[in-house]
Amino acid sequence: MPRALLPALALLLCLITAPLAALAQQTGLTAILQQYSDEVAKPGRQTVGDLIGALVGSGDPAVPAFLQAWADREVYQRESDGQFYYAKKDGDGFALTDVATGESAGTAPSGELDQIRPNGGVRRVIASALVQFQLSDPEISNRIAALDSIARSPSADQIEPLRASIETEEDPGVLARKKRLDGMLTASFGATPEARIAAIEALSSELSVDVRAVLNQILTSRSGVAETLPEGANIARELIPGEDLTEAEAYARLVSADLARPVQSREQIKAALTANIDGGAVVGVPVGQLGTEAGRERAYAALAEAGTVPPRVTEEDRETALASHVFYEEYTEADPAITAAAEDALKSVRTRVGMWQALDFGLDSLSLASIYFLAAIGLAITFGVMGVINMAHGEFIMMGAYTGYVVQQIIPDYTLSLIVALPLAFMITFAAGVAMERLVIRWLYHRPLETLLATFGISIALQQLAKNIFGTQARPLTSPHWLDGAWIINDVAGIANIRIAIFVLALVFLCLILFILNKTRIGLEVRAVTQNPGMAASMGINPDKINMLTFGLGSGIAGIAGIAIGLYAQVTSEMGANYIVQSFMTVVVGGVGNVWGTLAGAALIGILQKGIEWMNPSNTLAAQTYMILFIILFIQFRPKGIVALKGRAAGD
Template identity: 70%
Template sequence: MHRVFLACLALLCLPLMALAQDQGPTTPQTSPAPLQALLQEHAPLVAKPSRNSVGTVLEALVASGLPQVPDFLNRWAEKDLWQRDADGLFFYAAKSGDAYALTDIDSGDAAGTAAGDALTNIKPNGGVRREIGAALVQFQLSDPDIKRRREALDAISRNPDPSQLGALAASIDGESDPALKTRKIRLANYLTARFGETPEARISAIEALAEDLSVEGRAVLNQILSTRFTAAKSLPEGSNIARVLTSGDGIDRDVAYAALVETKLAPPLVSAGDLRAALEANIVDGKVGGVPLGLLGTEEARARAYAALAAEGTVPQLVTDADIDAALDSHVFFDTYDEADPDITAAAKATLAKVQTRVGVGQTIDLTMDAISLASIYFLAAIGLAITFGVMGVINMAHGEFIMMGAYTGYVVQLFVPDYTLSLIVALPLAFAVTFAAGVAMERLVIRWLYHRPLETLLATFGISIALQQLAKNIFGTQARPLTSPAWLDGAWVLNDVVQISYIRIAIFVLALLFLGLLLFILKKTRLGLEVRAVTQNPRMASSMGINPDRINMLTFGLGSGIAGIAGVAIGLYAKVTSEMGADYIVQSFMTVVVGGVGNVWGTLAGATLIGFLQKGIEFFNPSNTLAAQTYMILFIILFIQFRPKGIVALKGRAAGD
């Protein structure tokens, strides 16, 4: 009986066990992933964002602290966000055949596929994307990718906002790149100066800007000191007034009255067109304001008719000059600071004055350095001409082409020597040798037959310059050729945000000093120099002492040409190397020689310095018109020569006599 009872009980339990197996194990309900859940709370704003409403979503996303938020913001701004129409869930999607492959926005895992007509692409407009970009900045400031961090700082610079200050300050200590850390500190100071929580913090940040000469720093101070023009019956109490203006003295009369009209403190002016339209609209029985139409041919009659209409209240009163004067006299006009705290504007004003003083000093130093650099270039270009012109009295119009030959020599050397430092070392003496030989050949073949015939010499050398230019075009073409400087000459020596000079110009200045010393040594300490000076001062006496003037002329012309070749290498490092490049310096070279004093090294240095400073000074006052600067410089030199025809350092001897 007992076994029979157990068997019956088992048979009764079988249906229940089968039912349990069919239902399967019980699983707990899972909630949506955190980012998806947050987006579902604001689904309408995410799907159809506007610039005014998107802030609510962005604040929620930033406050969530979810690590997937930065990637979501990027995808959203790049229009890579999709919403599934069936359930309203958001995904990233990519075209896959006829359908779209979905990616989960939380995990990044594949989430199946969907047809294109089952999805809606979220496309925020430009204003919304800018708001998203501003929110994204807070995450990018600490991004491992330095490019993202740099982009975040660029975004803050373009559109500073008080909400960025906290995130920016928090990212400073963890910044590993020294340059970016410095920039973060500077930007944090800018934001504090404009949006700091307390006046003390803002004033402290403003005073720190006295050491900042950058354009951005000055822009921050100018933004704090921004003003708006206002008109009122009297000066309002408690306003931070920048200055009080008087009509006719600091403010135009029409502008002042327009301000009164804008603030509804005075009636608007009636223009001639408005007057005519009012008269046409009020014609009754062939009259306007009691004046017959036939009598409205004069301005006085039209004014009388309009006054009659105004007396009836039909049209506004006509404003007379007396009315304008009375309105201006009974009101005050002033600029008020947009910043309400006078202590902050006072600190900004004092700091800006200090910065402007330092900027002025820096600009003077920068202009002086530029002028010295330009004078170095002119000295190198003219010293060879000064020697040949001073000793031989030859007007060599082909001197610029020797500069061009030196630059092309440097270019050819770089074709065979790829190391730019080594190629420069090789190019300098080789350019001297090539142009020295060309100068000697020119003197032997042409110049020696034309001594004491200046017009024929000028025409002959001018023809040679044209021939050399054409020869360069035939060999190298008309396209500018690169003469690349070594890597250690790249960049500039930066003292601050105002004063900086390129390393190439510094190198040219040093090269000019070396040549100045070398030429002085040759002329003062060597036999060749002694003979050159002797021929320069008294060629007949030098010849009687056993010196061969013909040989000295040849070597002197070759020396001057060789120096021009070295100048060409130096100039070609930062200027274009073309067949016409010599023409850009021949005029300045002759002006340098004539102004400084013919045939004198110190005179050439003085002339180059004068012309360099003069040109930079003119360009500073008229930077947009270089042609005008050249014209003014030539006029000045013409006047200078009238008062000192022998130049700054007058030369004695044959050249002076010539």
């Protein structure tokens, strides 16, 4: 190539690339802001769309930060040159930052800057545009925030950005949520009926509240009334006056649709008659005759015939109007295939939700039953073997809970403190139970009224002692970190980890007590004393010693129950009183002195209480009252409980 051509080619290349460079610069953030400067300075909800579209389509990495600052009203325009800056107060003026580069752009006095204040409608448009950037933001919190924003205000223009972000999403949880949100958006705003129906059918396997809300939104209907059902309308159902709505409501709909004349009330008739009194009469009807219903009707009919008032609507007129019109509900969605798919999907979702709600109810009932079992099993042993009505049983539960609290003050490791507190609570309450039996109970056998009064007095004394030592303020008994949270099965069913632990503890104690009673010598002696104390004594068993150990065992189990209960309930001096009534009900309903009976009683009361609370969740006191009434009725038909036991406790 001749050297003389090189300068010419270089000049030609500059002439070609210069316009392209200038064009590239014009598509940047700064150039777009200057091109739409009036719209940036005074944005409007209806006209800001072109500006937002240009900014999003520019691909400039500074656009997301500008949109956020614009929505937060941190963008200012300098009057001298019309340029836009970020500005923050700096002394008497403002420190400026370049919107494109983020670098400092000097300062300006406040008089030279105008703050851009987009209204609420514009800010919502900006927020929608920001979502497109946030969906692919490196920070997972920003992506989740974008999904929350879409869920709050879904629209058709969010489908494509959401689908584009699904391809690059790496987090499994966020990816699953994006796919579900894509399905919900497609169900509501899909491009074709086929796409919407497919998305709706896919949603039938979901359980979440937001999915149900989408399906209900598709099935939104409006009320209508006409002489015949409108052709081409997507009718949800036809309403029958007197069945689906009252006749008064139906006629009111006719009046509001200008299809019937309003019914005149007595007050309106009276006012019309009063306003048309002339010379002591109303159209020839003397005022004296207006005191009767017939007189008022005759006067009003005369006014209507003269055209002064509208004719009165009779019962026959109302019946005729109702019979000549149809009342219906019409889907806002025009396509019947889409609403049919939504109805089937919602029915499937509700069926599955009902099944999971039943499981959740069962888990709650099982959890409550395990708590009542732990609280009552010690009482069942003492009451069943010894026939002692121990009103201080709840205070042994309280002693166990306070033991756990004290151990946690000494051992800060919650797991280790729990391991230490469980056997320590058993030993302390076992010793307290033995002391109480030796000092008080042993002198009151076969005197139930005196035993009840004595243990009730001990209960009050132990409560006051706890108040003197620990005060009246509730004390925390903190569970280990591995018991925090809950086992969430899905959006409907779940159970707290601490309740699972209490259930496991109750199961362990069930197995342990069954082993002691059925596989050990002490258990054999306890059962012998329970069934026939005289015969047991003749066989060399010391009933007095068995009574002492049995009472101590029941008290020790109550102490362990106190730790379990204290992990989720407040530890106070009165906490035992909250469980003494339920414990006695559990023992009486299940059958005194029988482990299986106590288990059955705890299950029955747990299910019953949860069932009543489910039917009347706003009134816990009423639920407890109904439960007590049911128990009273139950023991009228089965006074010995579910699992009747023969022996001293049963009155044999």
